[in-house]
Amino acid sequence: MKRCVFLLGCIFLLTGCWDQNLLKDVQLIYTVGYDVLEDGSEQTTTVAPPVDETSEEVNIITTNNHTVRDSRYHVDTVVAEHVDFSKLQVVILGKDLAADDIYPYIDVIFRDPKHHLNARVAMTDTSAKELLNYPVESQKNKSEYYAGLLVSSEIIDVIPKMTLQNACTILFDPGIDLFMPMLIYREELKRVEAVGTSLFSKDKYTGVYMDQEQTTLFNVLRNKTDRIVRLTKRYTDDQKPEVSNWMTLEFKNTKSNLKLKQNPFSLSVEIKMNGAVAEYGPDHLVGTKKLESIEAWWEKTIKEDTEALFVLLQENKSDVLGLGRMTAALMPEEWEEKEWHQKFSELPVQVEVDVSLSSTGIID
Amino acid sequence: MQKNKITGWQLCFLTLQTQLGISALSMPTDIAAEAGQDAWISMILGGLTVQGIIIIYIWLIMRCKTVSYFDFLSMVYGKFLGKMLLLFTILYLIFMLLMVISSFQQLITDWINIFTPTWMILLLLLIPSLYLAIDNITLIARFSMLISFFIPVLLIVILFVYAAPQFLYLLPVGSEGYKAIIKGVVPAVAALSGFEMILFFSHYIKENKRSELKKGLIGSGIVTFIYIYLIISVQVFFYIDELKIVPYPVLYIMKALSLMIIDRVDILFLTFWIIISTAVCINYLFVTGTGVQSLLNLKTHKYAVVAITFIVFVISIFIESKVEINMIQNQLFSMLLVFAVLIPTLTLMVSFLRKKVGDS
Numbered sequence: 001m002k003r004c005v006f007l008l009g010c011i012f013l014l015t016g017c018w019d020q021n022l023l024k025d026v027q028l029i030y031t032v033g034y035d036v037l038e039d040g041s042e043q044t045t046t047v048a049p050p051v052d053e054t055s056e057e058v059n060i061i062t063t064n065n066h067t068v069r070d071s072r073y074h075v076d077t078v079v080a081e082h083v084d085f086s087k088l089q090v091v092i093l094g095k096d097l098a099a100d101d102i103y104p105y106i107d108v109i110f111r112d113p114k115h116h117l118n119a120r121v122a123m124t125d126t127s128a129k130e131l132l133n134y135p136v137e138s139q140k141n142k143s144e145y146y147a148g149l150l151v152s153s154e155i156i157d158v159i160p161k162m163t164l165q166n167a168c169t170i171l172f173d174p175g176i177d178l179f180m181p182m183l184i185y186r187e188e189l190k191r192v193e194a195v196g197t198s199l200f201s202k203d204k205y206t207g208v209y210m211d212q213e214q215t216t217l218f219n220v221l222r223n224k225t226d227r228i229v230r231l232t233k234r235y236t237d238d239q240k241p242e243v244s245n246w247m248t249l250e251f252k253n254t255k256s257n258l259k260l261k262q263n264p265f266s267l268s269v270e271i272k273m274n275g276a277v278a279e280y281g282p283d284h285l286v287g288t289k290k291l292e293s294i295e296a297w298w299e300k301t302i303k304e305d306t307e308a309l310f311v312l313l314q315e316n317k318s319d320v321l322g323l324g325r326m327t328a329a330l331m332p333e334e335w336e337e338k339e340w341h342q343k344f345s346e347l348p349v350q351v352e353v354d355v356s357l358s359s360t361g362i363i364d
Numbered sequence: 365m366q367k368n369k370i371t372g373w374q375l376c377f378l379t380l381q382t383q384l385g386i387s388a389l390s391m392p393t394d395i396a397a398e399a400g401q402d403a404w405i406s407m408i409l410g411g412l413t414v415q416g417i418i419i420i421y422i423w424l425i426m427r428c429k430t431v432s433y434f435d436f437l438s439m440v441y442g443k444f445l446g447k448m449l450l451l452f453t454i455l456y457l458i459f460m461l462l463m464v465i466s467s468f469q470q471l472i473t474d475w476i477n478i479f480t481p482t483w484m485i486l487l488l489l490l491i492p493s494l495y496l497a498i499d500n501i502t503l504i505a506r507f508s509m510l511i512s513f514f515i516p517v518l519l520i521v522i523l524f525v526y527a528a529p530q531f532l533y534l535l536p537v538g539s540e541g542y543k544a545i546i547k548g549v550v551p552a553v554a555a556l557s558g559f560e561m562i563l564f565f566s567h568y569i570k571e572n573k574r575s576e577l578k579k580g581l582i583g584s585g586i587v588t589f590i591y592i593y594l595i596i597s598v599q600v601f602f603y604i605d606e607l608k609i610v611p612y613p614v615l616y617i618m619k620a621l622s623l624m625i626i627d628r629v630d631i632l633f634l635t636f637w638i639i640i641s642t643a644v645c646i647n648y649l650f651v652t653g654t655g656v657q658s659l660l661n662l663k664t665h666k667y668a669v670v671a672i673t674f675i676v677f678v679i680s681i682f683i684e685s686k687v688e689i690n691m692i693q694n695q696l697f698s699m700l701l702v703f704a705v706l707i708p709t710l711t712l713m714v715s716f717l718r719k720k721v722g723d724s
Binding site: 224 | 474475476477478479480481484488491528530532533534535536539601602603605606616619620621622627628
């Protein structure tokens, strides 16, 4: 009798079998690219890792259908396994899709309970299909290459971190515009490069992107810097060899303070940067007055760059810093959802920069 | 240890688990749908309202003395009317049970076990619940206390939101207007449902009734604070329009998290949460069982609990679509208003008028 009850109890342990999801039965998609074609249909390109550790072969499949979900089901009909997006690492959007309204395309990602929301989003200047099909000379297989590329570029602050979840929040919020890393294929290197940050106005790509240096400043401005903030500038013109003309700074602490002001409605930006000279050939800098003049020079340069950055954002009506969000929260009387982009493009900006250099690395 | 007896702290945890288990994961969406970005203010008001209701309960229970609320009904209203009211109260409790288990089943189906048949999920919830619910109250209360260490887990996991909070989403305070905030109190009180457990459990407190009952207030107070914390955490994470379309925002936050070792915290967390859902189910099964016991003058509540489990199981198999479950959930507030607020208040007033006190 006891044994019977025990065995009956064991039956309940088998209920897990209904939802078993065996690794051998699924094809895990690590990288996916979405495009929109001229006739308005959707094209999905999936990259799955090699089945075998030793092989290099990744599985790249492109399908073309009416909707994202449609294309996905289509992928399922051409692979031996079941396509599974639960370990997705990177979503790459083609240029044409980015120039369109992008939410409908990524809606499926948010709706699926199995989906990984921490996957990164990036875009490219061609179609995603093209980018994913270029030969890449990397030690890593192609399916993991893009994720590694994005993560390592985030660390040195040349691109912003943008995950699916962040993108979703931004798409819903009228007070901030979307931005994401821009990936461009370099023929001569046979590799993909993260060249900077693409700028969106609302949810449409403006056709303009910030380069790496501007992105670093952008990260400083929104106080979202990662491990290394590095800037290199041509400090003098007359030194020989040419390399001595350039100076690299690495900043340990950066802090920026964006304040909205009323009467007239304007923005004041304060940037405080604290760092060290990482590379400058010609001189010993410690103990001399030179450090002060270098600080002053950098303050001026960064100020000009920041102002130029704001001009770029305002010209393209791309409020990627979320000033609209700040206005709506702190000065609701100035906030008008429909007119915000116009107002943003006319917003006067004052910039103040304070650079202090404390050390020169391990040699003087 | 004497059987069929609980302490004030045990009462506190019984109500706390019931309240949390019903709606902790989904409530921010319901409140935000009404009160927008001032949802947390509605929650504070809702919490205060519930504290007021609990004070009425304590007053009522002090008049019940050692008699249970169910028996007190027939003492106050007379045999026929009292039994009718008791019957309706039992139907209300069965309704709550249905709501709890079908919401639970929907959550599990949507989130983890897509292919497992619903009846199996229901069975796996009901069988362990039944096993505990046929036992005595002391055991159930101890179970509620035992599992309370899951609550810090919830609070700590949500703490990750504050790695990059967007506090601007809370500003400007009061921008939705007082009308929206007052409207939000309705779903806020509904989210706190489960506080009526104090009414049904407190006659098991045998010593120092007055001071021990006050711990029931603490239970509901803790839940209110946890909910305010959850709502604020959810609001600094989601933009308000986004929050309105996410049915389980608390789980969604965990889904967006990626820790070094665990990729999908939400699924791991749900396996803990199932235990809290079970506790809710146990509490309602037990209370409904004792209600039926009092209605039919049975010796024990055991067979009543078995019968109710069976009835609930059969009905809940037929509740399949999301629309039906939402329909049931939308009735929650009006049911709560009638059975957890109006009838106890009325009972208290009638007992004053007819000078009825338990034990007399």
